[in-house]
Each structure stands twice: as C-alpha cells, then as structure tokens.
Amino acid sequence: MSNEPVWDRPEPPGKPSPTPLTRELIVNAAIRLADGGGLDDVSFRKVAAALNAGPMRLYGYVETKDELLDLMVDEVYGEITPPPAKADWRYGLKHVAHEIRNAAKRHEWFIDLLGGRPHQGPHSLTHIESTLATVRLADIDQVLGVVSAVMAYVFGAVRSEITELRAERATGLTEEQWQRASGPYMARMLATGRFPLLGRVMHESTDRDHAEVFGTGLDYVLDGIAVRHGL
C-alpha cells in the first residue's frame, strides 16, 4: 500500500558504512543497469551488487521497488530541458515533445514506465508546469486538454517507435533477417489476400526517417489545436 509519496522523505543522515551510499547513488546505479540491459536488469540484488552492498541495504533508502522505478523516471524528467519561458506555444510544445523522444532514445526503459503510474516527483512536476505554461489560454481546462492531447500522442508515438526498434533488434537488425523470422508467417497471411493494404504497406512503403514521421504526426495534433482554438 503506502500511497504516501516519498519525494521529500529525508535520507538517513551520516553513513560511515563500507560505501557511503545515497538514494541518488542507488537511482543512478539502477539507471545505468537499465540503460545497459533493460528493466529486467533492475533488481534489488543486481543494483545492490553494483554498489557492493547487500540487497537489504537498499531498503534503508528506498521503500519498495516501485518507488525506485518512480525515482528513476523522475531523474530522467530532470534531464529534460524546459522550453524557453516565452516561447510560442507551438514551438514550446514541439520542444517538449522532441525532448521526451530524445530522453526515451537515451533510456529506452523510460517509455515503458511513463504511462504506467502517476508521476509526482519534483522534476516531473516542474516539467508539467513548464509545459502547461507554454499554452497561454485563459481557460485552464482548455490548457489541460491541449497538453494532455499532445502528451498522449507523444507517449503513444514514442512507445510504438521504441517497440519497433526493439523488435528489429531482436530479430537481428536487418529487414532481411526479419523476412526469415516473421516472414514465413506474414507471407502466409498476406497470401490469403485478406490484407491488401497491409501488403502495400510492407512492400511499397518507403522507410522514412523516424524523427520526421514523429514530427508529422505531431503536426497533425498541433494543427488541430490551432484550428480549434484559432491560434
């Protein structure tokens, strides 16, 4: 249970222990592990081992694994630079969107954690605040609606991009190899003739730059906002 947030719970003060250890040290170690081998490599035992400590030692600094994951997410939010204070709403939101995408490129696990639970860490909060500030509409409900819509698109788009990237990596990088792995099955399916458009997508589609695709989709959302609110 323990829904009481912990972002400002104090750490134990001085630790003349084997290695001094901080919550920050723990989070950084966890992030390094996750960057290297994915979220599966983030276990209390492995994180502790990376810090020359026993697993149970961590519980002095972090109450539960979910809390550790929250801390990791907030840390990444801290890496995200806010849009220039007086930026145009459109430029500002674009900035935020690409900033999140870049963060997810650096830390692929980030996107897996993003939608899953509420983010109330200090970095998350300042991030939301600065994003809301970009949209200068009078009605706060409209501001929230606009930001939520953009974020929804960003989360969804980044997630699917990372997923695709992982899938490519898993089957071995090249389209060639994919043909050999999922190919036979997909070939059979396409041969049924029930999926003509999917067939066209797979055969005719030119693989465009991912960032560009992301930007185009984002422009749909921003255009829609512009027309609806006359901006």
Add this chain to the structure above:
Amino acid sequence: MSNEPVWDRPEPPGKPSPTPLTRELIVNAAIRLADGGGLDDVSFRKVAAALNAGPMRLYGYVETKDELLDLMVDEVYGEITPPPAKADWRYGLKHVAHEIRNAAKRHEWFIDLLGGRPHQGPHSLTHIESTLATVRLADIDQVLGVVSAVMAYVFGAVRSEITELRAERATGLTEEQWQRASGPYMARMLATGRFPLLGRVMHESTDRDHAEVFGTGLDYVLDGIAVRHGL
C-alpha cells in the same frame, strides 16, 4: 528466442484427458483472471489451477508466457467491431478509437500490453487492415502516417485514462481520500509557489466526462489530418 510466430501452429489433436483443454480455453481463463485481478493474476500456475490442471500442462498449448499474453491481446482485438466498410474516413477512425477505448474499459490490462510488443495475431491484422481501409488516400505512406498518428494518440490517451482510474481506485475512490493520501505532499509542493498552473488545474478544473475529453483530443488529431490533407 523463437521469433517464429505461432498464430497458426496446430494444436495437439484429441485430448481425452481429465479436462479436454484448448488453447482457447486457456486464453479465456487467463483473460477472466486478468479482468478480475489484473495482469499479476495471470501466472501459469493460476491459469492452470483455474482449469484444474498442472502448470506444465499449458506448455503443450502455449510455448511461453509472452505468447499467452499475445494471444490474450489478439482475443480482445477480436472483440473490436470494424468500422462500416464504406464509412467516411473521419467517422471510421472515430469509431475505431472509441472501440479501442471501450475494449480497454472492459479489460484494463489490455492497454498495458498494447504498445509493448508487435501485434501480429489474425484479429490484430484484420483490425489494422480495416483501419487502414478507412483512410482513402492514394499515397500508402500517407495512409500509414495518418493511422499511426491516430493510434498513437489513442494508445497514449487511453493509457493515461486507465492509469488515472487505477490511481483513484488505489487511494480509495474519492477526491477526499486522495487529499489525505497524496494530499499532504502535493499541498507542500503547491505551497512552494513553484507550480501555479498545476495549482489552478487541481483547484479550478472541473472534472469533465472522460469520454468527452478523449473525444476532444481525438478531434484535434482528426482536424489536423483534415487540414493537412485538405479533406
């Protein structure tokens, strides 16, 4: 590893065993469990127990747990009714969007599985095909771009909605109770004065109907598509 998809791998033929057991039975049992207690309740042991079988028995029908999850996702895709064949593109995409949202309302775990791995099941494929078919643009790249953008928004929006719903449920339904749980911490944060807009959101914001909020965001995306492609 085993990237070879399994959607049409044949089942073992006759089973006059204690209970006959089918892949479909297994998937349905898993879905029932997940509907009841979330994805955490989907373990081979629990699913097998629900079918009066030993855990290892399932491996005759399902190669791995990930495969079981894929099958569950595809089953839910099967519940989604496609848009009317000759529907207007806008109406068609709206239909698909709400259909997915409704499915996620029935099966909250669905959205957790959605972005995470590629969906190549038969129901998933026909779903994608019929969605692509609603967008009648000549350039297949544009068709894909439009559908991807809409789906990205839908996934992101539904995910955050379900997440919020779960959070409410966890802290005990009422705003009142939330105030007592996360309240003190958030109150402290807001009291710093560093998050004026967030404060306004929490205090002034009227809690609108979720479906309506979802629809408004969706309209942003659709409007943007309309203006970009002159539809």
Add this chain to the structure above:
DNA sequence: TCTCTTGCCGATACAGTGTATTGAGCGATA
C-alpha cells in the same frame, strides 16, 4: 490378448524475483 512403444501429464527442480524477519556487530550515550 499380450506386449511394446509412444506421447502426454504431473512432480520435482532450478534460478530468479521482492521483501519480512532475525541476528550480529558497532557507535553513541548513560
């Protein structure tokens, strides 16, 4: 009808997980 073989099912086993509990050692205080 009896035997052999084949294939499936369940029990057991293993490595891993998050975390509760317990015991030992050490630093600070009385």
Add this chain to the structure above:
DNA sequence: TATCGCTCAATACACTGTATCGGCAAGAGA
C-alpha cells in the same frame, strides 16, 4: 564500562517462468 539503539547482512518465504524426468495410459503390432 555497560547498555541501548541502530544498521547492515544473512537467512527465509512465497512466488515467478520454465527444464527435466519419471510414470502412466492409450494405441499399434504380433
């Protein structure tokens, strides 16, 4: 110096996905 309290590590527990193995039961061949 003796005691208290705190911290860290070891152990333990329940649980996960899955590999392996042993037995049983049904079908095939003589």
